[in-house]
Amino acid sequence: xxxxxxxxxxxxxxxxxxxxxxxxxxxxxxxxxxxxxxxxxxxxxxxxxxxxxxxxxxxxxxxxxxxxxxxxxxxxxxxxxxxxxxxxxxxxxxxxxxxxxxxxxxxxxxxxxxxxxxxxxxxxxxxxxxxxxxxxxxxxxxxxxxxxxxxxxxxxxxxxxxxxxxxxxxxxxxxxxxxxxxxxxxxxxxxxxxxxxxxxxxxxxxxxxxxxxxxxxxxxxxxxxxxx
Amino acid sequence: xxxxxxxxxxxxxxxxxxxxxxxxxxxxxxxxxxxxxxxxxxxxxxxxxxxxxxxxxxxxxxxxxxxxxxxxxxxxxxxxxxxxxxxxxxxxxxxxxxxxxxxxxxxxxxxxxxxxxxxxxxxxxxxxxxxxxxxxxxxxxxxxxxxxxxxxxxxxxxxxxxxxxxxxxxxxxxxxxxxxxxxxxxxxxxxxxxxxxxxxxxxxxxxxxxxxxxxxxxxxxxxxxxxxxxxxxxxxxxxxxxxxxxxxxxxxxxxxxxxxxxxxxxxxxxxxxxxxxxxxxxxxxxxxxxxxxxxxxxxxxxxxxxxxxxxxxxxxxxxxxxxxxxxxxxxxxxxxxxxxxxxxxxxxxxxxxxxxxxxxxxxxxxxxxxxxxxxxxxxxxxxxxxxxxxxxxxxxxxxxxxxxxxxxxxxxxxxxxxxxxxxxxxxxxxxxxxxxxxxxxxxx
Numbered sequence: 134x135x136x137x138x139x140x141x142x143x144x145x146x147x148x149x150x151x152x153x154x155x156x157x158x159x160x161x162x163x164x165x166x167x168x169x170x171x172x173x174x175x176x177x178x179x180x181x182x183x184x185x186x187x188x189x190x191x192x193x194x195x196x197x198x199x200x201x202x203x204x205x206x207x208x209x210x211x212x213x214x215x216x217x218x219x220x221x222x223x224x225x226x227x228x229x230x231x232x233x234x235x236x237x238x239x240x241x242x243x244x245x246x247x248x249x250x251x252x253x254x255x256x257x258x259x260x261x262x263x264x265x266x267x268x269x270x271x272x273x274x275x276x277x278x279x280x281x282x283x284x285x286x287x288x289x290x291x292x293x294x295x296x297x298x299x300x301x302x303x304x305x306x307x308x309x310x311x312x313x314x315x316x317x318x319x320x321x322x323x324x325x326x327x328x329x330x331x332x333x334x335x336x337x338x339x340x341x342x343x344x345x346x347x348x349x350x351x352x353x354x355x356x357x358x359x360x361x
Numbered sequence: 362x363x364x365x366x367x368x369x370x371x372x373x374x375x376x377x378x379x380x381x382x383x384x385x386x387x388x389x390x391x392x393x394x395x396x397x398x399x400x401x402x403x404x405x406x407x408x409x410x411x412x413x414x415x416x417x418x419x420x421x422x423x424x425x426x427x428x429x430x431x432x433x434x435x436x437x438x439x440x441x442x443x444x445x446x447x448x449x450x451x452x453x454x455x456x457x458x459x460x461x462x463x464x465x466x467x468x469x470x471x472x473x474x475x476x477x478x479x480x481x482x483x484x485x486x487x488x489x490x491x492x493x494x495x496x497x498x499x500x501x502x503x504x505x506x507x508x509x510x511x512x513x514x515x516x517x518x519x520x521x522x523x524x525x526x527x528x529x530x531x532x533x534x535x536x537x538x539x540x541x542x543x544x545x546x547x548x549x550x551x552x553x554x555x556x557x558x559x560x561x562x563x564x565x566x567x568x569x570x571x572x573x574x575x576x577x578x579x580x581x582x583x584x585x586x587x588x589x590x591x592x593x594x595x596x597x598x599x600x601x602x603x604x605x606x607x608x609x610x611x612x613x614x615x616x617x618x619x620x621x622x623x624x625x626x627x628x629x630x631x632x633x634x635x636x637x638x639x640x641x642x643x644x645x646x647x648x649x650x651x652x653x654x655x656x657x658x659x660x661x662x663x664x665x666x667x668x669x670x671x672x673x674x675x676x677x678x679x680x681x682x683x684x685x686x687x688x689x690x691x692x693x694x695x696x697x698x699x700x701x702x703x704x705x706x707x708x709x710x711x712x713x714x715x716x717x718x719x720x721x722x723x724x725x726x727x728x729x730x731x732x733x734x735x736x737x738x739x740x741x742x743x744x745x746x747x748x749x750x751x752x753x754x755x756x757x758x759x760x761x762x763x764x765x766x767x768x769x770x771x772x773x774x775x776x777x778x779x780x781x782x783x784x785x786x787x788x789x790x791x792x793x794x795x796x797x798x799x800x801x802x803x804x805x
Contacts, residue, residue, distance in 0.1 A: 166698045172705060181702035182710065236796040238803070252793075274695075281751045289756020293764070294771040296695065301779035305786060313790045322801045 134335040135352065143334055145202065152194045153310070159188040160303050189275055196268040199261070218248040221258065225251035247347040256314060263306050270299035391425045394438070402441075414480040445478070447471045460540045491528040491535075505547045517597035531558045549584050555595075556588040563589075569650035587615065601649065606632055609642040616643075622722040627731075629722075639677060645670075662704045664714040665691055690761040691715070711746070718742050718758075 162174040162184065178184040209215035228244035229251045235243045244250075249257070273280050273295040280287060318328045323343070330336050341349040394400055395410040402408055415421060426432055431443040447465055450472040456462055464470060473481075475493030496515050500508035518524065529535055532555075545551040560567035566589075570576045575586040592611045593601065601608065609632065613620035623629035623643070631637035646667055647653070653660045669688040671677055678685050691697045696713045703712055716724075718739060725731045739755040747754065764772040 163698065166701060172702075175702055176705070180706045180708065181699060182708070233796075236800045238800075277757055278747050278749045278751065278754055281753045282749065285751060285753065287753065288771065289753045290759055290764075290769045290771050292757030293759045293769060294775045297772060297775045297779070301775070301783065305779070305783050308783065308787050309790065312787060312794070316794050321797070 134333075135338055135341055135349075136334060137330055137336040138334040140334060143331060145198065146331055149195065149198055152191045152198070156188060156191045156195065157303070157307055159184050159191065161307075163188075164300055164303075189271075192268065192271045192275075195264065196271075199264045199268065203261070216248070219254060219257055221254055225254055245346045246344065248345055250344065252317065256309070256317075259306075259309060263302055266302050267299060267306070270295040270302070274299060391432075410479055418479060418481045419483055420479075420481050445471070445473060450476075460542065491532075501545075501551075503545050503547055503551070507547065509545075509548045509551060513596050521594075521596060521598045522600050523596075523598050531555075533558065533561075552588055552590060553584060556590065559589040566650050569648075573650060573652040574654045575652060585615070604636075605638055605640070605642045606636060608644060612643040619722050626720070626722060626724045627726045628724060639671070639680070641671065658703070658709045658711070659707070661711060661714060662700060662708075664716055665697065665700065668715045684761065686763070687761045690763075694758070713746060717745070 158174065159178065162171040162178075163181075165171045166175075175181050175184050178187060206215075206219070210217050224247075228246060231240065231244040232251075234240045273292060277292050280291065281289075318324065318331070319326070321328075323340070338349070341352075392410065392412060395408055396412055398407075398409055400408045420428075428445060428449055429442050430449070433440075451465075454472075456465060470493075475490050477490075492513065492515050495511060495513045498512050499510070501511045502508055513528075523531075534541060543554075545554065579586040579588075591614070593599070599607075609620070609623070609629075620643075624633050628640040628642075631640045632642065647655065655661075665688060672683065673685050673688040675685050692701065699712045700714065702708075703710065719725070719727075719735070725735055727735060736755070740750060740752065743750045743755050759769040759772060762768055764776065766773055
């Protein structure tokens with residue numbers, strides 16, 4: 134077994150997963166407020182005011198989590214010589230096309246990926262930018278008057294736009310998680326019945342060989358320098 | 362044998378019929394002349410006796426001479442009979458009550474002036490009995506030294522919805538006994554005492570008032586709060602639905618400043634100047650009997666539904682070129698969503714409802730010059746709940762319209778973006794999943 138993720142990254146993932154679930158529940162209950170289950174949820178959580186307080190607290194946790202993640206990442210890259218393995222590069226696009234050709238049987242082997250393949254990068258940056266958008270629009274909705282104090286030039290409709298963006302972006306995030314992420318982490322034949330890396334932080338050499346061959350090559354070279 | 366039987370039959374028939382014939386004959390004798398419409402004493406006094414009316418009266422069993430005692434066949438009509446006096450009545454009807462004794466002692470009026478003569482009915486059945494006195498200007502002395510008029514406008518009474526009722530149906534304490542003398546501290550106490558009478562028929566309305574702010578204030582000792590008759594009137598009572606302006610003015614008596622503000626509003630102006638019957642009057646929003654405290658959350662939280670009664674009515678709004686989207690657009694917005702939960706929770710916290718932006722009694726039109734005025738006022742109205750709101754803040758409510766490129770381009774573009782982006786992403790990802798699975802299956 135090869136160590137793939139630092140323990141703190143595992144904690145980070147599960148805190149985020151828990152808060153994300155809570156935000157989804159309290160958010161959906163507001164979006165689908167006319168539904169009986171939404172009303173039940175709101176009542177169960179002690180009324181709309183209490184539920185909104187819970188939702189906003191969850192939003193703060195997510196925002197802080199995202200901020201520390203970006204800060205740690207940037208500092209690691211700048212000062213600790215971490216490999217910027219999440220950066221999108223030209224190879225990700227060619228890998229994507231390569232794999233599409235592979236799926237259709239045009240090439241015999243799949244793309245040889247590095248530490249993170251293009252699918253993982255897509256999901257990662259989706260979470261980062263989606264998270265930033267959710268945090269920004271959430272704060273706008275929480276402090277609508279402050280927006281115009283800080284930026285008097287903004288038109289009033291930014292509040293209404295933030296509302297539709299917050300609502301739609303959350304739906305997108307939820308749908309991506311329940312389809313794409315759950316498939317890749319649970320139902321994909323390569324990991325089924327469960328990708329245990331997110332619990333143990335470790336990955337088998339065999340899977341590395343299939344999924345991250347370039348990283349494996351580098352790791353097994355004596356000059357491999359860092360791992361995180 | 363035959364003639365014996367026939368003879369007995371004739372004797373029996375005569376024995377049975379003759380006394381009756383003799384009795385009937387006496388009445389017939391009077392009515393020979395008095396059933397004639399043309400029988401007059403001089404030019405002023407008609408001497409007609411309507412047989413049907415007499416026979417339906419309580420005195421139908423009496424003979425004419427029981428009262429007209431001085432009439433004797435041989436000397437009548439040459440000799441005029443003595444007039445009917447109260448004494449003839451009191452021979453049979455004992456006078457017990459003070460009111461009657463005083464009245465009779467005073468002279469002037471006789472029993473028949475109030476109770477009628479040939480058509481006399483039991484007191485409970487007879488309107489004229491009461492009107493005999495109460496049709497005249499008369500006052501009742503109250504304990505505080507003031508006087509209350511107890512005159513009844515008989516004409517107004519006949520034109521009222523209660524024209525078919527008898528006095529004693531409402532003034533029920535006066536029916537079976539001698540007219541009681543009552544004492545009231547002041548005029549308001551008289552009204553308060555009488556107010557229970559309405560619930561005997563209108564119990565549904567009465568029970569509705571039990572929840573009202575007026576009743577509760579009355580309970581706490583405020584005797585100025587309106588009772589049934591304060592709004593509906595007493596003898597000249599009219600249907601509550603008759604004319605909206607009349608109905609609205611009832612509230613004006615106490616709520617003059619609110620009525621004044623209302624008449625300047627888009628609704629009130631149409632009512633006063635055009636007699637428009639579509640516009641809401643006081644009772645349409647506050648209800649007529651269950652009037653709730655409008656400062657309580659329960660009332661506030663119901664405001665959008667209340668306005669929606671008309672403003673979500675497609676047919677009615679079309680008439681005035683207004684959109685019915687006002688309600689749905691509000692309910693879909695942040696304030697509306699919050700309100701729907703507050704309603705369920707019976708929360709006491711306030712959230713903006715229709716009246717917070719449009720005004721309460723002074724609701725202005727939303728078109729033309731008024732639109733500018735409404736918009737200018739909006740900031741101050743927002744600031745009631747959002748004290749640090751600045752100039753652009755009111756525009757965050759993009760009004761009751763669906764966002765489009767002209768009115769709210771940013772909002773519109775965000776909606777359009779996600780409308781395409783979400784299906785594109787999800788369908789794309791699901792296709793990827795299927796391709797991945799397919800390749801896996803093929804490879805095996």
